[in-house]
Amino acid sequence: xxxxxxxxxxxxxxSFLCVGLDTDIKKIPAHILSDADPIFAFNKAIIDATxxxxxxxxxxxxxxxxxxxxxxxxxxxxxxxxxxxxPDQFIIADAKRGDIGNxxxxxxxxxxxxxxxxxxxxxxYMGEDSVKPFLGYDGKWVILLALTSNKGSFDFQLTEDxxxxxxxxxxxxxxxxxxxxxxxxxxxxxxxxxRFADIRRVAPTSFLLVPGVGAQGGSLADVAKYGMxxxxxxxxxxxxxxxxxxxxxxxxxxxxxxxxxVQNEMEQILKTAAII
Numbered sequence: 001x002x003x004x005x006x007x008x009x010x011x012x013x014x015s016f017l018c019v020g021l022d023t024d025i026k027k028i029p030a031h032i033l034s035d036a037d038p039i040f041a042f043n044k045a046i047i048d049a050t051x052x053x054x055x056x057x058x059x060x061x062x063x064x065x066x067x068x069x070x071x072x073x074x075x076x077x078x079x080x081x082x083x084x085x086x087p088d089q090f091i092i093a094d095a096k097r098g099d100i101g102n103x104x105x106x107x108x109x110x111x112x113x114x115x116x117x118x119x120x121x122x123x124x125y126m127g128e129d130s131v132k133p134f135l136g137y138d139g140k141w142v143i144l145l146a147l148t149s150n151k152g153s154f155d156f157q158l159t160e161d162x163x164x165x166x167x168x169x170x171x172x173x174x175x176x177x178x179x180x181x182x183x184x185x186x187x188x189x190x191x192x193x194x195r196f197a198d199i200r201r202v203a204p205t206s207f208l209l210v211p212g213v214g215a216q217g218g219s220l221a222d223v224a225k226y227g228m229x230x231x232x233x234x235x236x237x238x239x240x241x242x243x244x245x246x247x248x249x250x251x252x253x254x255x256x257x258x259x260x261x262v263q264n265e266m267e268q269i270l271k272t273a274a275i276i
Contacts, residue, residue, distance in 0.1 A: 001090050001118045003182045009055045010232050011276050014267040018056035020239030022063050029251050039074035046243050049252040053259040056090035091117040098123035104133040112137045119143050124171050135179050142184050146172050149189020149212035172202045181206040190218020196226030211237040224269045232275050
């Protein structure tokens with residue numbers, strides 16, 4: 001998916017919502033557990049319930065890998081189902097990969113050639129040669145970890161060098177020499193608030209993938225206030241608040257309701273910003 005196609009989807013759907021498919025076998029409704037593939041059955045219902053309200057889905061690989069080959073099969077089936085039934089959706093493999101060059105080549109081959117997702121999250125700690133293999137695919141995206149929403153982000157990401165440049169700022173600045181904003185995005189946690197202004201000084205036009213709205217307490221209004229660009233420039237993820245809105249037989253309907261509430265707020269933000 002190109003940047004222009006992504007922007008068109010945002011305008012058409014009046015939404016920049018990504019639904020995170022953090023599907024935990026221990027949290028899905030009990031009545032689904034009797035299905036031959038309960039993870040996929042749950043995902044399919046959530047996708048059908050929310051596809052009109054979002055522009056992206058983000059399966060988190062840890063939740064699938066945690067149950068072995070059955071989980072990986074469910075992940076592959078989920079991606080295939082989205083591609084075949086909702087081809088306008090941007091599919092992000094939240095895998096946080098990143099290793100020496102030849103290993104990264106195999107990770108890139110896995111997600112872009114075998115699975116066929118649009119984007120993969122990548123950890124930048126090992127530098128350019130660990131990221132470049134993911135950038136060799138037309139129409140595919142690297143989403144680089146920049147400033148995350150977890151407590152431990154203070155351990156390294158906010159440390160400063162002698163010139164006062166924070167580590168997350170250096171990651172963004174240097175990585176922009178590897179690729180442009182048509183193939184690289186950055187992960188910035190929703191709980192970072194005003195630090196989005198710091199991000200935008202370094203990456204004024206890049207798309208940001210923003211987790212942490214909803215169950216983690218991030219403010220959509222703050223994200224938009226400090227992080228939105230003239231053409232939006234945001235993909236805001238909500239996982240638990242949507243997919244676990246109910247643990248009963250009405251879980252899909254509850255997901256629709258929760259996603260609608262977020263999409264309605266996004267619509268007003270986009271209108272106020274004159275993007276739609």
